Amino acid sequence: MDYPVGNGGVTDAPATPRAPRLLDEVRRTLRVKHYSLRTEQAYVAWVRRFILANGKRHPRELGPAEVEAFLSGLATQGNVAAATQNQALSALLYLYREVLGTELPWLDRVVRAKRPRRVPTVLAREEAARLLAAMEGRPWLIGSLLYGTGLRLMEGLRLRVKDVDFARNEIVVRDGKGGKDRRTMLPRSLVEPLQREVERVRVLHAQDRVAGADGVWLPHALARKYPRAKFELGWCWLFPAAKLSRDPRGGAVRRHHLDDAVFARALKTACARAGIVKPVSAHTLRHSFATHLIEAGYDIRTVQELLGHKDVATTQVYTHVLNRGGLGVRSPLD
Template identity: 30%
Template sequence: MEKDYLQRFETVLKMQRYSENSIRNYLSNLSYFLKISSSYKPENLTQKQLEDFIIWLVDKKKVGQSHQKAMMATITKFYKEILQKNISLKHLYPKRKENKLPKFLTKEEVKRILQCTENLKHKAILTTIYACGLRLSEALELNISDIKSDQNVLLVRQSKGNKDRVVSLSDKLLVLLREYYKKYQPKKYLFEGAGEEKYSPRSVQQILKNALRKAQIISPASVHTLRHSYATHLLENGTDIRIIKELLGHKNIKTTEIYTHITDISKLHIKSPLDSL
């Protein structure tokens, strides 16, 4: 039954044109919910039982606000789309925002990470993520045709919120990608794994983990930290936060303001922080 629910929910999400990453997160949350509540049929769960599940996640499992919100959104959508039942969990929505500063690496730390990554494909992946401020899912979705070398831009298609955007392409990155392309000859995706499939997200996380160890960097970091570092280093270079918002693909500038300071530097003068390493 769980498999049937997941398949039906996946079909609805695909028809509603959700991104692959969003679908994956929805299905992961739903699978967890169905397993924890497997003693009951979902349609027989009461409003209170659903509320108790969210409370249990927060009190016992100590999930963060983002996980709490995602799980509530998943349950609400599942009941509406699959069970045709409207439920409301809005009263359990976090009232206070978490004011967590994004983790980032210094320019010197990023430089050491890239220098310690000897495998050409691995270096190309990490460098692209940092130099263009990409989410991991965005980097792995890149097609060869998304590189517009004559205009020095990279097209990021159907990112979070199904929005396309354009980011500047570093000269250093372009040289590296040309070297990488000559050696690996990818067919469709810029970064391909076995059988011309997209490269594995878990493999990229492992690449960074290995690089952190080799570079003897003790700062806690994930692949997403490279994106945070990109934004932070742009600010340090004097880039207007409103421009950084567009480069990161943020919907609301308040999301970008966690990186602080607004300046008046023209977007036309922007260079990737990679060029100053």
Template identity: 45%
Template structure:
């Protein structure tokens, strides 16, 4: 399929600056939407007025969430600031409505009920999500070298915002995790016979052409099939796609009779944070484990605790 030279220029600009593939796809999507909205006019012939009209349209007619509108704005800011070199300055657009939605949190018994309905790699994966407060993509991108059994810790590489962090590894899943690592090494060994290995960061693959043979770079949750590397086009084995665990979770939630709740992969991360605060861990520690830049982001979990704000209880409790 033929790709627009203009969009290719944007992609190359993002890759030169080290943007993630996920961010690249998202920005390209919103830039396309912007161009289509203005009837295929080239962005270089448009400016702040057109950007304002597009962002206001998202809020007024598409009813997008505030974060979605922010992502669209960031994509257009990158386009004009970094690619076209014509910053559009201050904008006066209608902001999307921002609602504060409390995260869905499961009790420890509910977490156990869901995990009991899972088997094999799915049970291990969701145990890691809950045990370490991981995002689903962070978990799927874990490589063998990111596990430290001695220190009971996991290292999340290039997490949200491009940050690395360490989080907790539960001792309960060590035997299962070691078995999964052995399985992953067997897959890697078979791939290596064909000159194939796990997908690597582009620049690292160029600098160390044989790194794909080192077991440390193997994904703990490798994909079933091979695929072309998104940047180099070379055949490799990527990590499992996030659609697979999502389907397994949906079935497990139904079997556990919890399908009346809005449970997603991220619910396990929310539950991790809330349960740590319930057990008396200080909020700064939880903030660091989650990788939040601002403690205000972590503070939302204080609102889903059984007792809010330093143990304050309902006045009704004092009547009986």
């Protein structure tokens, strides 16, 4: 299944190094282009699935009929969402263009599934307060941070100690969606809890140094440019994991940030305790943040900047979920 790339794995002499396998080459190019680990895992899984669906034939032997049949099968037999189908297409586009170096005109004609336009789930202010009251400890702090700043879940979990500026009451989001940095407010009510969290990180950081852990993970080439930075407190995750773990990309033993599944479980439990029947996820807190700011009269451009949206049209969806019903129109019955 992991096909050799290039000459089919045939070598002229036993001493010649084996050509990299196809899936290994996919991983290598993704890392060179600084794709996230989750994107890497998703793309590799789709390429593997595509190969298996076609009898383990090499992708060079396949064409538009096989790609279209694979994508159609996802929708008709797998009943997957449009976003999932588009992710599979993106993985195959990457495989052919970036890994195999093949420009295939027919790939441009493959139609992406149209994503349905959904109105986001939003909590009322009272529901948000009830939900947070049903949480405690670090899950409460993370949930309060998401609702109070509009951060995406992974943006919150990937905060470093140095990204929280207590003097200026602001948080810097590094390498957010689209590789963009931005600033957002630091809620005053979270200053003391976050300062206590920093002190907790300081203790863990000292323990990890004594234990000989390899230091925190640094993005891109920073680890080579600043070899001591990975041992500095400022680069430590603001919400570190409870245990050390092995880095899947390099094998180093270090402390990663808290797993998003930990917060997801705590959020689900809190929803049950608070009696909230709406489908609530971490992103619901971000939706609620934006909606409540617009309800309070803040300019939509300001909300756009805080959320990190590239286009204001993305932010305008929150004008459709204000607490006066559809499109904010007052019913004649009222």
